[in-house]
Amino acid sequence: MKTRVIKITDPKSQSFDIKEAAQLIVDGEVVAFPTETVYGLGANALDAGAVQKIFEVKGRPGDNPLIVHISDISQWHDLTDEIPEDALLLAGKFWPGPLTIILKKSDRVPMEVTAGLNTVGVRMPAHPVARELINQAGVPIAAPSANRSGRPSPTTALHVLDDMDGRIPVILDGGKADVGVESTVLDMTGEIPVILRPGGITPEMIEEALGHVRIDPHVMSPLDGNKKVRSPGMKYIHYAPKAPVILVRGDLDKLISYINEETQRQINAGKRVGILATDQTIKSYGQGERLTMGDRHKPRELAANLFGRLRKFDELDVDIILAEAVEEKGEGLAVMNRMARAAGFHIVDL
Ligand code: AMP
Numbered sequence: 544m545k546t547r548v549i550k551i552t553d554p555k556s557q558s559f560d561i562k563e564a565a566q567l568i569v570d571g572e573v574v575a576f577p578t579e580t581v582y583g584l585g586a587n588a589l590d591a592g593a594v595q596k597i598f599e600v601k602g603r604p605g606d607n608p609l610i611v612h613i614s615d616i617s618q619w620h621d622l623t624d625e626i627p628e629d630a631l632l633l634a635g636k637f638w639p640g641p642l643t644i645i646l647k648k649s650d651r652v653p654m655e656v657t658a659g660l661n662t663v664g665v666r667m668p669a670h671p672v673a674r675e676l677i678n679q680a681g682v683p684i685a686a687p688s689a690n691r692s693g694r695p696s697p698t699t700a701l702h703v704l705d706d707m708d709g710r711i712p713v714i715l716d717g718g719k720a721d722v723g724v725e726s727t728v729l730d731m732t733g734e735i736p737v738i739l740r741p742g743g744i745t746p747e748m749i750e751e752a753l754g755h756v757r758i759d760p761h762v763m764s765p766l767d768g769n770k771k772v773r774s775p776g777m778k779y780i781h782y783a784p785k786a787p788v789i790l791v792r793g794d795l796d797k798l799i800s801y802i803n804e805e806t807q808r809q810i811n812a813g814k815r816v817g818i819l820a821t822d823q824t825i826k827s828y829g830q831g832e833r834l835t836m837g838d839r840h841k842p843r844e845l846a847a848n849l850f851g852r853l854r855k856f857d858e859l860d861v862d863i864i865l866a867e868a869v870e871e872k873g874e875g876l877a878v879m880n881r882m883a884r885a886a887g888f889h890i891v892d893l
């Protein structure tokens with residue numbers, strides 16, 4: 544299959560190009576499209592066969608559910624049986640935007656979408672190309688991130704092409720993703736809403752809106768053994784560049800010394816070392832392949848750059864990556880959650 548990349552600079556005047564991708568969705572095909580979080584790999588959420596193709600193309604484990612993307616609140620009512628007041632309030636405040644809300648699913652949602660669960664995660668993306676695509680297709684679109692399973696999520700059309708060339712007919716190119724990490728996943732099926740995956744809508748923002756929210760303990764710690772998970776995605780290796788990642792956490796001076804010493808040790812052993820640093824610290828390292836995620840006091844900037852930098856280390860062909868931890872506040876929690884997973888929870892605490 545030949546994969547075509549279609550650049551969309553103005554969704555309104557290029558509605559003809561988007562129509563073509565929407566038609567593919569209607570015909571049961573899988574296409575990649577930009578959202579404000581990361582690029583998505585979309586199919587008609589109401590078509591079990593089309594959804595099945597997403598799992599095949601991506602190499603995604605069959606028990607990891609997909610998020611359904613909508614462009615209109617009426618679609619949400621169709622996908623769920625009952626929407627509690629609090630959920631409507633959050634949707635009113637944060638949609639369109641990077642918040643996925645999990646509720647009991649309706650019979651309309653095929654089991655393929657939810658991987659057998661009786662709940663469904665829904666969000667309304669803000670990216671104009673995503674909204675236009677959903678509008679034109681006239682159906683909700685189920686979509687995971689458009690990377691091959693286990694790889695860092697794609698934040699540009701080129702990242703998608705790297706992973707999906709020859710596997711899908713069309714990639715809509717809507718520029719670099721704004722947020723850069725996947726949506727916040729919020730389970731609203733219980734008494735108190737629980738964040739299963741942190742993202743652009745922060746715990747602080749949800750707390751302010753509702754007065755209460757919990758963060759699932761597995762956001763920053765690995766699962767032990769066979770414990771039941773609330774979000775199947777927590778089980779899997781994620782976001783991993785080709786080289787192993789070590790996340791180094793602690794006082795900034797100690798952290799810099801540790802990374803410098805470890806870099807020297809690895810170089811002595813004949814290894815190519817990647818250092819994932821920040822604007823404030825990058826000059827403290829004298830050797831290795833050094834990349835900055837941005838200003839360590841601007842977690843939004845760090846989130847926007849993280850996955851692109853992880854993919855860059857693949858190009859640089861490093862053998863090991865030493866990554867600086869950042870503060871787990873605001874979007875920083877999402878950044879740390881992705882880094883901890885990319886490192887397989889190999890964290891050095893100083
Ligand atoms: P992705 O689409 O690749 O960003 O992954 C979607 C994430 O949302 C995964 O971590 C899933 O496990 C999680 N998710 C989606 N639907 C549900 C659901 N119904 N219950 C719990 N987690 C979900």
Ligand code: MG
Nearest residue numbers: 687688696725
């Ligand atoms: Mg993903």
